[in-house]
Amino acid sequence: MAETHILNGIxxxxxxxxxxxxxxxxxxxxxxxxxITDPAAEKQRLKKARASAIEELKGLRDAVKAQAKEKExxxxxxxxxxxxxxxxxxxxxxxxxxxxxxxxxxxxAIETIAQQLEAIPDATLSARAVDLRDVGQRVLxxxxxxxxxxxxxxxxxxxxxxxxxxxxxxxxxxxxxxGFVTAEGGPxxxxxxxxxxxxxxxxxxxxxxxxAIPEDAFLLVDGNTGAVIxxxxxxxKAAFAQKQAASSKVFQAALSAAFEPAVTRDGKSVExxxxxxxxxxxxMANQNGxxxxxxxxxxxxxxxxxxxxxxxxxxxTYRKIFAHFEGQPIVVRTLDIGGDKExxxxxxxxxxxxxxxxxxxxxxxxxxxxLRTQVRALLQAGVGVDLRIMVPMIALQEExxxxxxxxxxxxxxxxxxxxxxAEKVQFGxxxxxxxxxxxxxxxxxxxxxxxxxxxxxTQYTLAVDRTNAQVAHLASTFNPAVLFLIQRTIDSxxxxxxxxxxxxxxxxxxLAVPILLGMGLDEFSMSPARIPLVKQLIRQLDSAECxxxxxxxxxxxxxxxxxxxIKAFLSERQVNLD
Ligand code: PEP
Ligand code: MG
Numbered sequence: 071m072a073e074t075h076i077l078n079g080i081x082x083x084x085x086x087x088x089x090x091x092x093x094x095x096x097x098x099x100x101x102x103x104x105x106i107t108d109p110a111a112e113k114q115r116l117k118k119a120r121a122s123a124i125e126e127l128k129g130l131r132d133a134v135k136a137q138a139k140e141k142e143x144x145x146x147x148x149x150x151x152x153x154x155x156x157x158x159x160x161x162x163x164x165x166x167x168x169x170x171x172x173x174x175x176x177x178x179a180i181e182t183i184a185q186q187l188e189a190i191p192d193a194t195l196s197a198r199a200v201d202l203r204d205v206g207q208r209v210l211x212x213x214x215x216x217x218x219x220x221x222x223x224x225x226x227x228x229x230x231x232x233x234x235x236x237x238x239x240x241x242x243x244x245x246x247x248x249g250f251v252t253a254e255g256g257p258x259x260x261x262x263x264x265x266x267x268x269x270x271x272x273x274x275x276x277x278x279x280x281x282a283i284p285e286d287a288f289l290l291v292d293g294n295t296g297a298v299i300x301x302x303x304x305x306x307k308a309a310f311a312q313k314q315a316a317s318s319k320v321f322q323a324a325l326s327a328a329f330e331p332a333v334t335r336d337g338k339s340v341e342x343x344x345x346x347x348x349x350x351x352x353x354m355a356n357q358n359g360x361x362x363x364x365x366x367x368x369x370x371x372x373x374x375x376x377x378x379x380x381x382x383x384x385x386x387t388y389r390k391i392f393a394h395f396e397g398q399p400i401v402v403r404t405l406d407i408g409g410d411k412e413x414x415x416x417x418x419x420x421x422x423x424x425x426x427x428x429x430x431x432x433x434x435x436x437x438x439x440x441l442r443t444q445v446r447a448l449l450q451a452g453v454g455v456d457l458r459i460m461v462p463m464i465a466l467q468e469e470x471x472x473x474x475x476x477x478x479x480x481x482x483x484x485x486x487x488x489x490x491x492a493e494k495v496q497f498g499x500x501x502x503x504x505x506x507x508x509x510x511x512x513x514x515x516x517x518x519x520x521x522x523x524x525x526x527x528t529q530y531t532l533a534v535d536r537t538n539a540q541v542a543h544l545a546s547t548f549n550p551a552v553l554f555l556i557q558r559t560i561d562s563x564x565x566x567x568x569x570x571x572x573x574x575x576x577x578x579x580x581l582a583v584p585i586l587l588g589m590g591l592d593e594f595s596m597s598p599a600r601i602p603l604v605k606q607l608i609r610q611l612d613s614a615e616c617x618x619x620x621x622x623x624x625x626x627x628x629x630x631x632x633x634x635x636i637k638a639f640l641s642e643r644q645v646n647l648d
Contacts (some may be wrong), residue, residue: 071164074306074500075301076298077090077274077279077280077298077579079273079276079298080255080274081278081295081296082255082265082273082293083272084599085249086292086294086317087248087271088290088307088311088314089228089230089289090227091230092221093230093285094238094563101177101210101461102171102214103132105169105171109169112175114169116159116172117171118161118212119209119213120159120209120212121551123209123212126208127150129147131646135491139346140348141350145201153205158180158183161179162175163175165178170372173214176209176210176271177206180202181205183202184202184206184308198414200255203235203500214342221238221580222243222246223247226246226247227246227248228291230250230252230283231251231253232252232281233255242255242270244643248271248291250272251280252272252273252274252280252531253276254274254275257577273298278300278365290310320603320646323606324605324606327609328601330359331603332608332609333604334612334613334616335610340587340608341571341594342361342596342608343360343362343398343399343401343593343595344358344362344595345362345363345598346365347366347367347371348370351598352395354598354599358601359601360598362398362399362401362456363399364393364401364573364594365595366401367403368404369413371387381446384448384451388448391618399456399458400458401459401460401573404431404458405430405433405440406430408424408433409427409429409430409526425529426445430464430500431463431464432469434469434476438476441473441476445480447482449477449480449491450484450490450492452492453492453618455492457495458494458497459477459496459497460500461473461498461499461501463502463503464500464501464620466502467513470513471516477497487571496519499513499517500520500522500526501555502524502526502532503519504555504576507527507555510556510559510562511558511562511565513562514565514566514568519563519570520560521570521595522559522560522570522574523574524547524575525574528545528548529545532544532546532549546581546629547574547576547579548633550626553589556586556589560589560590564590570591571593572596572598575596577604578594583604583608583611583642584639585619585620585623587613588620588621590617594608604635611644613641623635623636
């Protein structure tokens, strides 16, 4: 019997999968190198191969679009953009003029640019190198007359690969793909985004060890935690199968009550809303019983384009998304570019410490025009909508004042221009920088609501870069230092008669829910997939008991002690976790 071992990676798409593996041996083409004498003909050959690749990509895009996955289909538009990129093409062409054959010139150009992308200390941008190499291989295949094949396991299996490209992911034979695991890759890659959209459990970044597992290995994949068990014994397999059955039963039960309100046993109701970034998320939020939107990450609308959308185009886009949430509150966050979210065409300066740099609201100084256009579009699209505008990365009172005056100014301008303008718009800020949490009693006077961004609040409180896997184990939102700031922010909002939400990943974590309820949180905003389960959990709890638990966890010193207290609390009450 093969040896059992556990690999730990980065959870990329939730869910549980178990099964035999299908190892993808990427057929890597050997690039021919020779000297050419007719550069014009060689350039023509490259042009033809690029044109065929574009045709192929159009087909892929349309196939994905036909499954109502508009956003995912756009990934292939981005691939087509690479193929039309002047700098890439001219790099290859100048090598051809110097006597290189098209295959060698093209692949050298791809590699040069891919390496430049990888050198940027930014997870989103460096992940684009995968897309670029994918495009490179596609054109190479056409140059060499080799047809690209989709990944087609001959039986239901978990795909094991060094990395998967977006084209691989889309071409996976869905009926026989149980999930996928990769040695490389990050959670913000397009591949991870696609896996989530297709409902495939996935774990990435498992390291070289994954590639060494035997062809006949059997895997248990936990897309929620990132744990992968290789060749489990029968007992572990049976326990996992039980967990799968239980979790699907729990989810189905939760889903059937997803449209019921989230009210605790003692009658306290809270709002459960969705974090969205595009229309596909909006669909899922609707299906899963979201009571509105607690965080619309607008920066995702700006990726994979060549230029900033105009005011008119933005109005259209916002209207389309708002239409999904008629009569429900929608919190839209103004652009949060910077940190790990880059928009290439904006050409922002490279920084040594992007998370501590020119990010979010700090754009007011330097690119105020981008925020003005966005605010104008929101105010116009927001007529008849319960719109709430939220500003990210607030660290200072001055930033709150400046943003409020920008919004007031644009309202005035729109009125003067006799354009439609949403009059009753709540104004809120994200509390994700420790200074904002500390000053929250004062900031509360200037806002309508707070929404706590625990992803960033945790990284800034504990000084742990949220994209650095080496220090990831130090960053727990359960750390009492972070919990202290959360409690302080909620108390400050309430003392000023304002409401407080939380839109970091923490709001959707089952263990976090009882303490957040106890701390008095008004609104829980999370990935749409978590909504039915969190609502179900809230209905099993008593808010007064949760208050006592919150007091207990705030008094201990470590994240582990906090979690132990919560687990004991839940098990005493026989509350099942998903
Ligand atoms: C956060 O920081 O918690 C948050 C919700 O924002 P983002 O993850 O987009 O930075
Ligand atoms: Mg944030």
